[in-house]
Amino acid sequence: QKEVEQDPGPLSVPEGAIVSLNCTYSNSAFQYFMWYRQYSRKGPELLMYTYSSGNKEDGRFTAQVDKSSKYISLFIRDSQPSDSATYLCAMLGGYGNKLVFGAGTILRVKS
Amino acid sequence: EPEVTQTPSHQVTQMGQEVILRCVPISNHLYFYWYRQILGQKVEFLVSFYNNEISEKSEIFDDQFSVERPDGSNFTLKIRSTKLEDSAMYFCASRGEADTQYFGPGTRLTVL
Numbered sequence: 001q002k003e004v005e006q007d008p009g010p011l012s013v014p015e016g017a018i019v020s021l022n023c024t025y026s027n028s029a030f031q032y033f034m035w036y037r038q039y040s041r042k043g044p045e046l047l048m049y050t051y052s053s054g055n056k057e058d059g060r061f062t063a064q065v066d067k068s069s070k071y072i073s074l075f076i077r078d079s080q081p082s083d084s085a086t087y088l089c090a091m092l093g094g095y096g097n098k099l100v101f102g103a104g105t106i107l108r109v110k111s
Numbered sequence: 112e113p114e115v116t117q118t119p120s121h122q123v124t125q126m127g128q129e130v131i132l133r134c135v136p137i138s139n140h141l142y143f144y145w146y147r148q149i150l151g152q153k154v155e156f157l158v159s160f161y162n163n164e165i166s167e168k169s170e171i172f173d174d175q176f177s178v179e180r181p182d183g184s185n186f187t188l189k190i191r192s193t194k195l196e197d198s199a200m201y202f203c204a205s206r207g208e209a210d211t212q213y214f215g216p217g218t219r220l221t222v223l
Contacts, residue, residue, distance in 0.1 A: 032210050034211065034212075036214070041200070041217070041219065042216055042217065043115075043117075043202050043214040043215050043216045043217045044154065044202070044214045045214070046211055046212075046213060046214075049210070049211050051210070088153075088154065090154075092210055097142065097159055097166070097167065097206075097210075098144070098156035098159055098167055098169070099144075099146075099154075099156060099204075099212060100156070101153050101154040101155075102153065103152075103153045104153065104154075
């Protein structure tokens with residue numbers, strides 16, 4: 001079983017839609033959860049960072065963590081064509097300070 | 112806003128040659144990392160560096176790889192004898208006291 005699983009998509013939505021992106025993980029040692037956005041051939045850009053179960057909101061973005069189910073989500077409200085990118089979930093565990101990434105979900109928002 | 116910078120943006124080299132990839136982390140950060148991403152694959156951890164020594168490295172980071180912080184601002188990744196399979200995007204990241212890592216724009220390494 002992979003440590004972090006993420007559906008690679010692509011996910012195609014119309015402008016203005018609510019987008020839901022998800023990751024599951026198997027390692028209970030993961031305590032910190034991040035979402036990065038990556039445009040083609042660019043570096044990952046940090047979007048959201050959470051360390052506890054529950055929701056965290058920042059503008060149009062909401063990150064949700066359910067540690068009991070080992071499941072994290074990123075919701076994007078009122079999606080825009082500029083949101084078209086690859087979204088990477090990443091996790092940090094107690095045994096080291098390396099990030100473990102999901103495969104990334106390609107999102108396309110059509111105008 | 113402070114950011115991580117990397118040079119060069121693209122490096123082309125012949126198999127067996129040495130390459131050095133350079134990074135300037137965010138100035139007050141203490142922890143430094145290298146990751147790589149082979150085209151179409153996930154971002155993979157290579158090495159972390161703190162207090163002038165390697166704190167963790169992955170199986171990928173074998174004897175052909177080394178890292179150095181030669182001065183107060185640069186952080187380098189050296190690949191001694193490049194292989195075709197080293198072709199990838201290499202990302203430098205840094206973090207301060209919090210757990211959030213900030214990534215540079217990457218260096219695309221092409222080994223011919």
